[in-house]
Amino acid sequence: MDRRESLRTLVMGGMASSFFLSSCVTDKESPIEEGDIIEEKQGYGRTPAEIERDEDLMSETFFTEEEMAIITSLADIIIPEDEESVSATEAGVPEFIEFIVKDIPEHQLPMRGGLMWLNRESSKQFNMPFVETSKENQLKIIDQIAYPQDFEKTSPGPTFFRRIKNLVVTGYFTSEPGIEYLDYRGNTPNVWDGVPEQVLKKHGLKYEEDFLKVAMDPANRGEVMNWDDYEI
Amino acid sequence: MSFQIKKQPTKYDVCIVGSGAGGGMAAKLLADAGFKIALLEAGPDFDPANEEQRTQLRWPWESPRRGAGSTRPFGDFDMAYGGWELDGEPYTQNSNTEFSWFRSRMLGGRTNHWGRISLRFGPLDFKRKDFDGKGDNWPIGYEDVKPYYDKVDKLIGVFGTKENLPNEPDGFFLPPPKPRLHELYIKKGATKAGVPMIPSRLSILTKPINKERGACFFCKQCSRSCMAYADFSSSSVLVKPAVETGNVDLYVNAMVREVLTNGEGEATGVSYIDKEDLKDYEIKAKVVILAASACSSARILLNSRSAHHPNGLANSSEVVGKYLHDSTGSSRGGFIPELLDRERYNEDGVGGMHLYTPWWLNDSKHLGFTRGYHIEYWGGMSMPAYGFGFNTQALKEAIGDTSRNAYGTGLKKDVKKFYGATFGMAGRGESIPRKDNYCEIDVNTVDKFGIPVLKFNYNWSDEEVKQAAHMQDTFEEVMHNMGAIPLGDKPGKESNYGLEKPGKIIHEVGTTRMGTDPGSSVVNQYNQAHDVPNLFVMDGGPFVSQADKNPTWTILALAWRATDYLIEELKKGNV
Numbered sequence: 001m002d003r004r005e006s007l008r009t010l011v012m013g014g015m016a017s018s019f020f021l022s023s024c025v026t027d028k029e030s031p032i033e034e035g036d037i038i039e040e041k042q043g044y045g046r047t048p049a050e051i052e053r054d055e056d057l058m059s060e061t062f063f064t065e066e067e068m069a070i071i072t073s074l075a076d077i078i079i080p081e082d083e084e085s086v087s088a089t090e091a092g093v094p095e096f097i098e099f100i101v102k103d104i105p106e107h108q109l110p111m112r113g114g115l116m117w118l119n120r121e122s123s124k125q126f127n128m129p130f131v132e133t134s135k136e137n138q139l140k141i142i143d144q145i146a147y148p149q150d151f152e153k154t155s156p157g158p159t160f161f162r163r164i165k166n167l168v169v170t171g172y173f174t175s176e177p178g179i180e181y182l183d184y185r186g187n188t189p190n191v192w193d194g195v196p197e198q199v200l201k202k203h204g205l206k207y208e209e210d211f212l213k214v215a216m217d218p219a220n221r222g223e224v225m226n227w228d229d230y231e232i
Numbered sequence: 233m234s235f236q237i238k239k240q241p242t243k244y245d246v247c248i249v250g251s252g253a254g255g256g257m258a259a260k261l262l263a264d265a266g267f268k269i270a271l272l273e274a275g276p277d278f279d280p281a282n283e284e285q286r287t288q289l290r291w292p293w294e295s296p297r298r299g300a301g302s303t304r305p306f307g308d309f310d311m312a313y314g315g316w317e318l319d320g321e322p323y324t325q326n327s328n329t330e331f332s333w334f335r336s337r338m339l340g341g342r343t344n345h346w347g348r349i350s351l352r353f354g355p356l357d358f359k360r361k362d363f364d365g366k367g368d369n370w371p372i373g374y375e376d377v378k379p380y381y382d383k384v385d386k387l388i389g390v391f392g393t394k395e396n397l398p399n400e401p402d403g404f405f406l407p408p409p410k411p412r413l414h415e416l417y418i419k420k421g422a423t424k425a426g427v428p429m430i431p432s433r434l435s436i437l438t439k440p441i442n443k444e445r446g447a448c449f450f451c452k453q454c455s456r457s458c459m460a461y462a463d464f465s466s467s468s469v470l471v472k473p474a475v476e477t478g479n480v481d482l483y484v485n486a487m488v489r490e491v492l493t494n495g496e497g498e499a500t501g502v503s504y505i506d507k508e509d510l511k512d513y514e515i516k517a518k519v520v521i522l523a524a525s526a527c528s529s530a531r532i533l534l535n536s537r538s539a540h541h542p543n544g545l546a547n548s549s550e551v552v553g554k555y556l557h558d559s560t561g562s563s564r565g566g567f568i569p570e571l572l573d574r575e576r577y578n579e580d581g582v583g584g585m586h587l588y589t590p591w592w593l594n595d596s597k598h599l600g601f602t603r604g605y606h607i608e609y610w611g612g613m614s615m616p617a618y619g620f621g622f623n624t625q626a627l628k629e630a631i632g633d634t635s636r637n638a639y640g641t642g643l644k645k646d647v648k649k650f651y652g653a654t655f656g657m658a659g660r661g662e663s664i665p666r667k668d669n670y671c672e673i674d675v676n677t678v679d680k681f682g683i684p685v686l687k688f689n690y691n692w693s694d695e696e697v698k699q700a701a702h703m704q705d706t707f708e709e710v711m712h713n714m715g716a717i718p719l720g721d722k723p724g725k726e727s728n729y730g731l732e733k734p735g736k737i738i739h740e741v742g743t744t745r746m747g748t749d750p751g752s753s754v755v756n757q758y759n760q761a762h763d764v765p766n767l768f769v770m771d772g773g774p775f776v777s778q779a780d781k782n783p784t785w786t787i788l789a790l791a792w793r794a795t796d797y798l799i800e801e802l803k804k805g806n807v
Contacts, residue, residue, distance in 0.1 A: 043284070044287065044290050044294040044295050044308070044309075045284070045285050045286050045287040045290065045309070047276070047313055049319075050303050053303060054296065057296075058296070077639055077640070078639040078640070078643065079639075079640075079643065079644055080640060080641060082641045082644070085644070092293075096296070096298065099296045099297065100297055100298075100300065100618075103296070103297045103300065103302045104297075104300065104302055142639065146638035146639055147636060147638060161638075162625070165638070165639065165643075166621065166622045169620070169621035169622070169624065169643070169647060170298065170616075170618055170619060170620050170621050170622060171298065172621075172644075173616045173620050173621050173647060174292035174293060174298035174299070174616050174617060174618065174620060175292075175293050176291070176293050178616075179291070179292070179293075179615075179616060181644070181648065182616065182647070182648055182651055183576045183648070184576075184613060184614075184615060184616065184651075185576055185577055185578040185579075185613070186451065186452065186578045186579065186580035186613070186614075186615055187289060187291065187451060187580070187615050188289075188451070188578070189289075189449035189450070189451065190449065190450050190578050190580070191449075191450065192409050192410070192450040192578075192580070192581045192582070193410065194409075194410030194411070195410070195411075195412065195413045195416070195577075195579075196575075196577050198575075199413065199574075199575050199577065200413075200416075202575070203413065203416075203417075203570060205413070205416045205417075205420075207410060207411070211393070211410075211431070212410075214393055214394075214407060214408070215407055215408060215409070215410050216391070216406075216407040216408060216409050216410070216438040216439070217407065220439070221407075221438060221439050221447055222439075222440070222447065223439065223440075224439070224440045224441065224442065224443070225389075225406055225439045225440065225441050227386060227404060230404060232382075232394065232402045232403060232404065
């Protein structure tokens with residue numbers, strides 16, 4: 001049985017565990033079992049042209065070290081560490097932002113300009129670049145742009161803040177620790193048998209009796225469909 | 233570079249251009265019947281179980297762009313190699329018109345990422361002109377296609393429920409999955425608004441139908457193409473077994489330039505460019521089947537000019553490329569307050585919605601438009617990807633939450649609290665096919681292979697705009713009745729009520745329409761060209777009208793019907 005065959009057997013036999021997710025097993029004669037050696041394979045299903053594009057983007061650097069330092073401190077202000085989960089930096093958000101502005105170039109100018117604006121504002125108010133000023137002073141500026149008056153909403157500071165906040169949030173919640181914190185439970189082989197009973201109850205909802213008679217039954221879902229007594 | 237044209241030595245019984253739904257079906261049936269087939273695909277080989285190509289069950293962080301749509305229009309993990317723009321393969325527009333042409337270049341074509349919505353056309357859908365006087369009737373009716381829908385259901389598999397609705401015929405249905413929580417909420421509101429919601433009809437195996445394909449394991453990722461072959465992709469379900477018969481030679485990366493003809497005006501094969509070595513090749517066959525997608529097949533015909541066929545092949549009617557039509561689409565998002573801070577469980581389910589709304593106003597005469605639409609729904613606790621969380625502030629404002637959580641731990645908690653409480657509805661409607669919506673050859677432009685490209689001319693009419701306005705009113709009424717909060721502004725007249733641009737719903741059909749009159753149609757009721765008896769078109773091109781139904785199931789049924797006819801004709805020696 002080749003590797004692909006063993007993957008299929010797992011999935012078809014309903015024996016799949018989270019064990020093989022995003023991994024592939026080395027060739028072996030029997031289906032995968034606990035303790036098998038999993039060989040992480042490079043890549044995420046790219047075509048040759050996509051691999052080339054990724055490599056090109058990876059080989060470039062967009063942000064300067066100074067800009068990255070501001071992004072890093074902003075990222076952790078926007079999503080700090082707390083008792084439940086790690087900080088944006090620990091979740092790899094600055095690296096994601098460096099990549100995404102190369103991948104989606106519309107971000108480049110507003111990000112660069114916004115960082116510049118932030119430093120100027122910091123110099124103006126506190127005579128120091130953003131990263132060198134105290135945490136207290138940093139938060140004073142952030143509060144101005146995170147909670148703008150209505151008339152300020154379209155000015156450069158708040159506009160920049162919305163963009164970097166979006167990138168930090170999306171980068172965080174698409175990272176491994178971010179998804180763990182969010183408590184998304186899917187992306188794994190399972191048998192869907194409807195909304196859990198206690199949840200239905202809580203929402204005052206239930207499935208219709210007539211529907212349940214024809215709905216998929218987890219007990220016989222492995223049997224090949226038989227049309228002998230089926231009429232339309 | 234050598235300009236010598238290479239001829240493939242084998243003479244085939246049938247040469248099929250395109251490996252999507254229609255081409256895959258023809259290949260499977262003809263190969264099973266023992267004919268020698270050349271199957272040409274303009275893209276690379278593809279198998280979702282190939283570890284090098286697999287995107288199913290991958291996590292967002294495996295992609296450096298977290299699944300953003302910068303390389304693939306529906307995101308990194310979507311299984312369409314292509315999109316609305318292809319490098320070196322442009323198309324053009326007549327001024328003041330806009331059509332977006334989506335092409336998937338890979339074995340199985342667009343069937344690898346489609347929504348698996350598998351709806352039969354109903355009796356009304358084939359004869360709309362009888363009821364509203366617009367467009368044209370099909371030369372066939374539901375009773376002609378029904379036996380083939382039945383066969384397609386059993387061969388490929390589709391879940392659903394018997395509902396006994398006159399224009400939504402029941403089929404051989406696998407058991408449907410239970411609805412998700414937001415779908416139950418929407419149903420509550422829809423019922424109050426008089427809008428029906430019934431279990432979806434999707435070609436996803438909730439039970440196995442044979443030993444070759446697995447059952448669904450509920451990852452919601454059919455758009456990534458299933459490694460267990462539990463959803464319908466032409467490559468996995470039709471082409472794979474066809475090739476296993478030994479009767480099919482598969483030519484991938486083969487970009488067809490034109491259909492070749494002899495002095496008598498019969499098709500003799502095709503000419504193609506191998507995208508690897510950029511050389512020209514010829515394949516000879518007794519019969520040619522075009523199934524390259526509606527617009528690609530029209531393009532090949534229009535580019536196949538000869539003394540016998542000065543307007544292009546099979547085009548004495550001059551309607552090749554005409555009557556191009558796509559589904560209409562308009563959508564709205566909303567928010568369900570009761571789902572704030574919801575309890576977590578794995579809610580992935582199958583790819584796509586578990587409930588949908590079929591068109592419910594067939595008998596209504598006073599809507600201002602005559603063709604209907606169905607409604608698709610999304611929502612639930614889905615896997616995050618690029619763009620996740622962008623709407624956090626908008627959601628807070630929508631529910632009047634003025635707490636100061638623009639950053640910090642409060643923001644983190646807000647994102648978690650709002651997760652899984654948003655949902656959306658999208659109408660997909662029937663447009664009226666019109667002769668002045670068309671594609672033609674742009675004589676001034678070629679692609680990187682030197683093949684003249686298509687130029688589009690397409691405008692929506694008032695009918696489609698009014699239909700979109702009706703969709704928006706319906707969405708708001710349902711949301712109101714379910715206690716949901718609509719998000720954003722309601723699209724109004726200035727945006728055509730959110731009506732998507734033609735081509736965006738990717739259901740384009742009609743360019744080689746069927747009919748009994750060779751003067752106003754391209755193929756007969758068996759998808760056979762009136763002008764060239766050994767030439768067939770088996771994609772969406774032969775559709776006279778597209779109903780509000782996604783075209784795939786009808787492409788498959790018609791391809792089966794046409795192939796049955798072709799096999800008889802081959803046996804009789806008529807082609």
